[in-house]
Amino acid sequence: MANYGSSDHRSLQEKTARELIWTSNRTFQGWTCSQCEWNSPLPTLLSEADARTAYDRLAAAKFREHVAKGGEIYIRNCVYCHGDNLDGKGHFAPGFNPPPANFQDPGTIAMLQEAFLFWRIAKGGPGLPKESTPWNSVMPPWEDRLTEEQIWQVIMYLYDATGQQPRRWEASEHASH
């Protein structure tokens, strides 16, 4: 488990980045709400507009950093099956059935919420529910190898690199009306 519980040494950038991610994506539900709360960490001498700009810049910088780290984790772990182009055509792909997921396909991560991705990555093939066998997924349970934060970074990378958007509740509600 990554130590998300301790909040004393969290920097302004981290807080702001998380805030941005939370407000923009809304569905990073794996993060506990204490981290999502706005606890106005900004200096008072700035006007609110200026503060917002400074805050957005910091958050955006931090987001790029997370994506970059996610990319590094991806290339060292996931690329063998899911491929450099995230299209499921990694070097090990020809040997496995079902084939590795193609993240470029709008039918995969774009149809899922980040929380689902988190669960699927953390639990892998062995974590799939028994009700729906025969599962033949060779997806490793990454909770053994990656921290919670690293899994989120990979998820950010997946969406950023493919240009896909996670599925949202509002969108699906809207569609059903």
Add this chain to the structure above:
Amino acid sequence: MPRTNRSGGPCGSPRTPPSRVDRTFGSIASALFAFLVIVFTAAPAWAQDANAGKVVYERKCVACHGEKGDGKGAAAELLLPKPRDFTKGLFKIRSTANKTPTDQDLFRIVSDGMPGTSMPPWEVLPERDRRNVVAYIKTFAPEAFKEPPKKLELPKEVGSSEASIKRGKEMFEAIECHKCHGTEGRADGPSHPELKDEWGNPVAPANLTKRWNFRGGRSRTEIATRIANGVLGTPMPAFLEAVEKPEDIWHLTNYIVSLGPDSPQPATLVTVSSVKDAIPDDPAADFWKKITPNNILLEGQVIVDPRNFNPAIDLVSVRAVYNDKEIAFHLTWDDPSETKGDGKTTFPDAISLQFAPQQPTGTERPYFLMGDATDGVYLLRWEQGKGVSELSAHGPTKLAAIPGGEASGKAVFKNGQYALVMKRSLAATGTERPSFRPRVFTPVAFQAWEGGAGESGPKMSLTSWYYLRLEEPQSNRRFFIPPAVALLTFAVLGLIVRAARSRAVQ
């Protein structure tokens, strides 16, 4: 404060006479404009392409090839062969007679990738991006491109024929291809363990029986070109001058093409043929040549430590038969060396077939990676020096011999290839050993270890679950029933005709 000090631009009041700063700005702007005009019109075309290529490179290539183009990206340490270091300006695949590749050569590798390596085909990128990346790659070693590429003139093509293949085989030995590539081309030549590339990394000779892994492509022209001008940065020399006659390049090509199929033709199901006769133990027996092989692709085990990112064994050919008593598996796979292992850096070569301990009634099967603590698997395993044994496994490190195992088998190693027969009775007793029945889809998986490459325990290549199907035994009924039906039909027709005639007579 004089106003002119802050009116650095055209937005200053129109009534204010142009200040010194304005004039300076004007001259800087015009100089900049002139510079841009020069850059965009007069500079060599690649200069601007390279800048656009840098953006693509940093998005798509940097993880392996590194920011500086030195092949030291984040993924590099896990990969084999290592990502190319562009700063040396040595490029493996060229269509040229000198060291300089053409832009088209580089473009083709970017587009098609390098089979058998971690370099994927980048055809997904727009052509312009790929061309720009080529321009950018060239900037890592500008010296290497000073000498213009010189086109390689291949000798006149000679088509394949028995005579040409024979001549190719003679040349193969004469110019000592077998020293690295092995007598039958399976990358098992005597010098294969010592080969290093220009960077000091170990490099394996090409397995000539697996053409689909040829780095520069599997077409005849590509193969002839590799033989003629070599593979730069590796121990593979250029042979255009070394062969007796220039057309020998084509004889060699024809010989190499004759060594193996064009693609691995992977199987999706393992069919077990039904036979009447006794099944021979000898893997070299003619009996096995008549059985259709099922080619199974194996991949690295990367779930538990130690992970195997670069598995040595990528393909196993499975021939399987059964008679009324026994089931037998004939397996062939390439391995450059027969290894018993020292137990430190090398280990015994091994292979195993994995089954569920009892034929599953539903669709649920044990975990494909040798089962887990609750659901174990049954392994029919051969190990160098130990022979065939029956094991029960509850995970990749929890193996135990099944008491009273009665499997047998024999392995032969020749010219970089193992051939193995493993046999067992069709029916079995106990809860740890499965029985095999015709018409039932039986889950099967495979694991292999190249001990010479340090593979042992979880460090292996493997498959997920496949299905095995025992063909129905062919009965003799097909020789009797159709003629009987025909006879019966004729008899009925005869009766009808007779009845009709007798009525006509009345």
